Amino acid sequence: EAEEEEEEEEAAKYSASLSTRSRMGSVSCISNGSSDSSNVSGNGNSNGTTTTKSTTRHYKTPLLHYTSLFGKQFICTLDADAVKQILTSKASTPTPTYIKGLYYIQKVIGAGLVTIDGSTWHRHRRIIQPSFNNEFLKDALVGCIPDLMDRFCYAWEVRSCKKGGDDDGDGSDDDVNSDIDIATHFSALALDIIGKVAFSHEFQAIEEVERWGNNENSQVELNDPLGLYSSLMPSAIRMLLVNLRLSSLEKFIVPAMHKSHIILNKAVESVVREAHTRYKNRKDEEDNGNGNRNNGTKGKKNKEPKCVLELLFDAKDTEPGARNQSLSHKELEEETKTFLVAGHETTSALCVWAIYCLIQHPRVQSLVLEEILKHAPKEGQITLESLDKMPYLEAFLNEVLRLYPPVGMVVRSTTRWVKLMGEDIPPHTRVMIPIYLLQRHPRYWSEPEEFKPERWLNNGERDAKFHHFAYLPFSAGSRNCIGQRFAMWEVKLILAPIIRKFELAMSPAMDGVELKMVSFITMKSVPPVLIRVKPRC
Secondary structure, three states: OHHHHHHHHHHHHHHHOEEEEEEOOOEEEEEOOOOEEEEEEEEEOOOOOEEEEEEEEEOOOOEEEEEOHHHOEEEEEOOHHHHHHHHOOOOOOOOOOEEOOOHHHHHHHOOOOOOOOHHHHHHHHHHHHHHHOHHHHHHHHHOOHHHHHHHHHHHHHHHHOOOOOOOOOOOOOOOHHHOEEHHHHHHHHHHHHHHHHHHOOOOOOHHHHHHHHOOOOOOOOOOOOOOHHHHHOOOHHHHHHHHOOOHHHHHHHOHHHHHHHHHHHHHHHHHHHHHHHHHHHHHHHHHHOOOOOOOHHHHHHOOOOOOHHHHHHHOOOOOOOOOOOOOOHHHHHHHHHHHHHHHHHHHHHHHHHHHHHHHHOHHHHHHHHHHHHHHOOOOOOOOHHHHOOOHHHHHHHHHHHHHOOOOOOEEEEEOOOEEEOOEEEOOOOEEEEOHHHHOOOOOOOOOOOOOOHHHHOOHHHOOOOOOHHHOOEOEOHHHOOOOHHHHHHHHHHHHHHHHHHEEEEEOHHHOOOEEEEEEEOEEEEEOOOEEEEEEOO
């Protein structure tokens, strides 16, 4: 128990270590214990674009050692070779050299693929990986997202056509209700997508966007029936309790947060129970149809696509000598929580920063639009086949992921003495890899602070500085993100209809506003980014 509290203190560092400041399209990043810092200053203007001046200071030392509260030892590295050594080390043994040890984060997002370690992680990955095959994911996404995007874009169009202006003559902008808090909108959309594709569950969060579009409310307010958003909110009190090794008191000092964990756990139990009922009914129908899934009236029901969770009910561990042939009910609940949080949060964050970058770089927005109009119909739903013909859109998203990775930090902890970059590192040392800074490091990127999608075109002519382990939006090595293809297809299906339909601009309310970017699970802006849209002619 004492060791768990100690590891919780380390995990709190993960959630608090990335703090960035931004002023309308310029980014100043401060990372505790980092060996590199960048300071970019800029001034916002009325069209939402900025001019920036950047100064970067970086040190050539591969490792930076520091001591935190209670004498805990930390190493921070911005050396891509060191990162490669860490992330490619064998992760499937019972006690790997480097583990995540994210016990605190585990309480929020579940004991699933993101947080578990060693042979337990390897077993889960072996069982789950086949369910993430390309054809299944493509079919599931295409069967879900285009219809949701029709509703989503219609809500934006209806609301944007409600003209405001200074009708009351007080000099104020009465069209402020057309401001779009894109974080909440994309959060609602991503929740419905992951619910449908992963669990065949209807969260119906997009209905809030539709109510906003009909002017029934001034902003999208997610009622948080799952306790999801409360669980994911950063909290100074929460971090203080962990650092003081008093996290067991959270339920007394911050009862609302403790209650949100309970609500989330119960909601997950309900989702898994519903999915298992559908799974059993489907099996019964198949048995009654003599194994022919499309034979007769009963078989027709089975044409409804399965969700990821239903595939996992059938998934088996084919490893020779495997003692547990499938995931237990409890393990499925933990993985469901992980899929729900990780799949929903990262997509939402990436969409926010993608829209932000399109507005900040009008030339790029024009080029992306030109490519979409070239390969997709001017009206109607956009297919993955047409999106696969858009290299500039792919390059644009890669550049968004470079400058604004949804997850800003990767963390590992040593379990034994290890030699890293010629230095002997003792056991129980926390190793911090600040992705946000590494992907802006001038050692690995030409013009690192410039937004240049073109750097991702013509791979044969890629920047000589490029290092594969200096670009980690989905991590790397054996513990890379299992859903990275899913995420990229999902985001393309979301963004392409929006870009085709609307001209995007920053809200005047953002002029001169200083944004603070904080990270807990994913990088978010505080206050949120507000935009306005105008249907294209």
